[in-house]
Amino acid sequence: MCENRPTFITEAQVEELLTWPAVYEASEQALQSICEKRTSDSQPSAKQPPRPFVELERRNGLAFSMLGYIENYRMQSVDQGKVFDTLAHKIVTAFTKNGQLAKPLPVIIATVFLFDTMTGQLKTIVEGNGVTAWRTAGSCMVGTKYLYFDRNEKCKSDKVLGILGCGVQGRIHAIGISTMFPISEIHLWNRSVAKAAELKKELESLAGTFKSKHVKIFIHENVRDCVKTADIIVTATQSTSPILFEDMVKENVHINAVGASKDHHSEIDLKLYRNSKLYVDSWTGGKTELKSLDCPIEAEVGEIITKSKALTQNQRTIFHSLGMAVTDAVVAQIAETLYLKKKSTF
C-alpha cells in the first residue's frame, strides 16, 4: 500500500538533530495545544486519548501505546513560518529483564511512527528512547519556566538544581535545565553513588555549553543533603515509596516529578503534595493516572501558559509530568524535519 518505504531515523541521528531551543519551543506548543479553553486563533490544538497498557506478566513485560494528533503549531527554530501538523503513535515496551540478556538491551524501548496527515500513510519511523528523554525534559523545562522562573522577581538570578536519580531521565533533565536556565549549582543523588559520580563527570565536560558558565556540581549520599539548598528539584527514580519529604525542601521550591513506577506518585510524600500546588501536563493524564493521589490538581501547565488560569505567587509548586503523546509527536517532528532538510542538501 505504501509507495515508498518509510524513512527510518536512528537513536544516534535523533541525538545529532535535536537541540534544546527547538525542544523547548515544541514542548511549549504541545502543552498549550491540549488546553480545552481556546485563548487565541494561533493556539495549537490536539487530540490524545488516555494510553492503554498491556501487561505480559509471564515475560515481566509491559507495553503501552500513545496516539496523538496536533495541528496549527509553529517551531521557528526548526522551520521559520511553517505551520505544522503531526499525527504520531508511540509504542513503549518495558521488559525488566532486558539488562540481564547475553546482549543487554535497554529495559524501556520506544518507537514513534509518523503518518502523513493528508493520506494517513506511514511515512517515518523514529527510534524513540531519545525522543522520550528529550521531550520529558522539554515539558519539565516549560513547567520550570512558567511555574518557577515566572513566579516572582526572586526567581530571576542563578539557581540551585537538585537531581534525584541519575539514570536516563535524571541525566537529560540536568543537561536540559542547565542549558536553558541560569543554574549555578547542580546537586546529584542516586541509589548507587557511582552512577551519580559518572554523571558529575559528564556534566563537568558539558559545563561550557550551560547557560551559567561557572556551574559547580556536587554528589550526595542522601536525599536530604542533595535537596536542602535546591530551588528546583527533579525526581527521576523508580522508587515505589517516598524519597522526598516536606521537611527536606525549601519553602519556595519547584519540583518536577518525572519518575516512579506503576504508581506515578510514589516518589513524593503525601504531606509535601498537599502543602504544594500541583500542576500536570494534561488533565486526561492527571485524572486517569493520578486517580489514587489524594491531592487536588490546580491546573495544566498549558492553562498557565495561555493565561486561562492565573499562577498564585510565592507558593511551592510540583509539576507532574506523566508523559504526553503530543510531546512525542512534536519532538519526533523536529527530528524528521531536520533529517529531511539535511538529506536534501546532500
Ligand SMILES: NC(=O)C1=CN([C@@H]2O[C@H](COP(=O)(O)OP(=O)(O)OC[C@H]3O[C@@H](n4cnc5c(N)ncnc54)[C@H](O)[C@@H]3O)[C@@H](O)[C@H]2O)C=CC1
Ligand atoms: N514522566 C514521563 O514522561 C516519563 C517518566 N519516566 C519514568 O522516569 C523514571 C526513570 O526512568 P529512566 O531514567 O529512564 O530509568 P533509569 O533506569 O535510567 O534510571 C532510574 C534511576 O532510578 C534509580 N532507582 C531505581 N529504583 C529506585 C528506588 N527504589 N529508589 C531510589 N532510586 C531508584 C536507579 O538507581 C536509576 O538511577 C521511571 O520511573 C520511568 O518510568 C520515563 C520516561 C518518561
Ligand SMILES: O=C([O-])C1=[NH+]CCC1
Ligand atoms: O510517557 C512515556 O513515554 C513514559 N512514561 C513512563 C515511561 C515512558
